[in-house]
Amino acid sequence: MIPPAYGGRLVDRQLGPQEAERLALQVAELPQLRPEIDQVFDAAKLAVGAYSPLDGFMDAATIENVVRTLRLPNSLPWPIPIVLTPPGRAAEAVVADLRPGDEVALLDTAGRFFALLHFRESFPLDRTAIARGVYGTTDPRHPNVAALATTGSTAVAGRVDLVRSPDVPFPDLEYTPAQSRETFAKNGWRNVAGFQTRNVPHAGHEQLHRLALERDDVDALFVHPVVGPLKPGDYRPQVVVDAYRALLAEYYPPARVALGTLAISMRYAGPRAALFFAIVRRNYGCSHYIVGRDQAGVGSFYKPYACHEIFDEYSVGVTPLRFREMSYCTRCGQMASEKSCGHRPEVRAVTSQTRVRSALAEGRPLPLEILRPEVVAILRQSDPILGLGPVPRADPAEAAEDGSSAPAERRALEPLWTLPATGV
Numbered sequence: 125m126i127p128p129a130y131g132g133r134l135v136d137r138q139l140g141p142q143e144a145e146r147l148a149l150q151v152a153e154l155p156q157l158r159p160e161i162d163q164v165f166d167a168a169k170l171a172v173g174a175y176s177p178l179d180g181f182m183d184a185a186t187i188e189n190v191v192r193t194l195r196l197p198n199s200l201p202w203p204i205p206i207v208l209t210p211p212g213r214a215a216e217a218v219v220a221d222l223r224p225g226d227e228v229a230l231l232d233t234a235g236r237f238f239a240l241l242h243f244r245e246s247f248p249l250d251r252t253a254i255a256r257g258v259y260g261t262t263d264p265r266h267p268n269v270a271a272l273a274t275t276g277s278t279a280v281a282g283r284v285d286l287v288r289s290p291d292v293p294f295p296d297l298e299y300t301p302a303q304s305r306e307t308f309a310k311n312g313w314r315n316v317a318g319f320q321t322r323n324v325p326h327a328g329h330e331q332l333h334r335l336a337l338e339r340d341d342v343d344a345l346f347v348h349p350v351v352g353p354l355k356p357g358d359y360r361p362q363v364v365v366d367a368y369r370a371l372l373a374e375y376y377p378p379a380r381v382a383l384g385t386l387a388i389s390m391r392y393a394g395p396r397a398a399l400f401f402a403i404v405r406r407n408y409g410c411s412h413y414i415v416g417r418d419q420a421g422v423g424s425f426y427k428p429y430a431c432h433e434i435f436d437e438y439s440v441g442v443t444p445l446r447f448r449e450m451s452y453c454t455r456c457g458q459m460a461s462e463k464s465c466g467h468r469p470e471v472r473a474v475t476s477q478t479r480v481r482s483a484l485a486e487g488r489p490l491p492l493e494i495l496r497p498e499v500v501a502i503l504r505q506s507d508p509i510l511g512l513g514p515v516p517r518a519d520p521a522e523a524a525e526d527g528s529s530a531p532a533e534r535r536a537l538e539p540l541w542t543l544p545a546t547g548v
């Protein structure tokens with residue numbers, strides 16, 4: 125069944141049009157804070173219930189508890205602090221004057237009033253404790269640790285009311301939890317497997333989708349890419365969304381799959397992030413949640429399967445579908461993991477995002493054997509990764525069209541896509 129929201133009740137703090145209009149007229153008289161884009165998105169998600177049971181930015185005691193024990197003060201598992209830390213001296217001055225119960229206007233990055241904060245308390249943010257506890261490192265090469273270092277040093281706690289939705293990259297795909305639940309129900313889906321991603325899909329992802337869809341206890345797949353602010357090296361959200369649209373349209377059963385976007389910043393917290401993303405997907409109505417290898421990892425900060433193990437320690441009311449790394453075995457002639465194929469690693473094609481990314485970064489041919497042609501076409505159309513520039517034209521398909529021979533790698537692995545979809 126579609127599970128109830130995490131903690132039992134779906135938070136909904138979106139104001140009606142009349143209330144929003146009344147507040148908009150008063151905004152000039154309210155103290156104002158202008159959070160960074162990540163926290164603009166978090167404010168909106170708090171108000172629509174994506175982070176249920178949270179209905180506001182965390183106070184000091186909650187953050188301390190979450191960092192130390194992965195639990196809210198009421199003992200419900202919760203792995204990631206949700207903090208509001210408006211940057212700059214002007215913001216510090218505004219915060220210093222606030223008293224509990226004060227209303228504060230939150231402005232988006234364009235300076236528009238979008239949410240009302242009911243101020244509870246302010247306190248210095250213990251960045252080192254969060255870096256160590258949540259991300260497991262104080263290494264500034266970790267993107268979230270680097271971001272922590274530059275955010276405001278004073279945190280502000282309080283409930284949030286949403287006056288208007290901030291701009292998101294894909295308004296048509298950005299469901300609220302209530303909307304995705306309604307969509308699932310309308311389609312007759314009771315058990316939906318959520319899929320977290322921020323990458324273009326390759327054969328390994330596709331295999332996880334199919335394994336989930338083959339299950340008796342899964343009615344549908346909800347592909348839910350994170351499309352928040354980018355850091356260099358991230359795929360542009362447009363490319364991820366276009367690639368998924370093409371993949372789903374060409375290869376998946378339309379009655380069993382939905383695509384939505386999730387405009388929040390990426391938390392590369394490995395196991396903690398996997399748990400967090402599972403909770404968020406439960407709020408969007410998912411009963412199951414797909415966890416591949418090193419989910420939400422970055423570099424080599426986390427053990428590849430720590431993101432599996434955390435679900436043994438903490439139950440969040442979502443069934444984790446845990447899969448080992450999939451690769452294309454040339455002996456088996458299909459995708460498999462070490463759990464289902466006994467062949468040597470040398471006969472398996474590495475099916476990893478790193479391979480696609482490094483090909484893009486170094487201007488080498490794309491690994492066509494792990495990418496659908498529709499996805500390759502989208503990757504070629506633009507500069508898919510922030511900071512890299514356009515994909516070089518010199519790749520195997522064009523070479524072949526020119527009359528030169530296609531690289532051996534492409535010939536050898538072409539049969540991959542002529543196989544029927546593999547079941548379990």
Ligand SMILES: [Zn+2]
Pocket residue numbers: 453454455456457460465466467
């Ligand atoms: Zn094999």
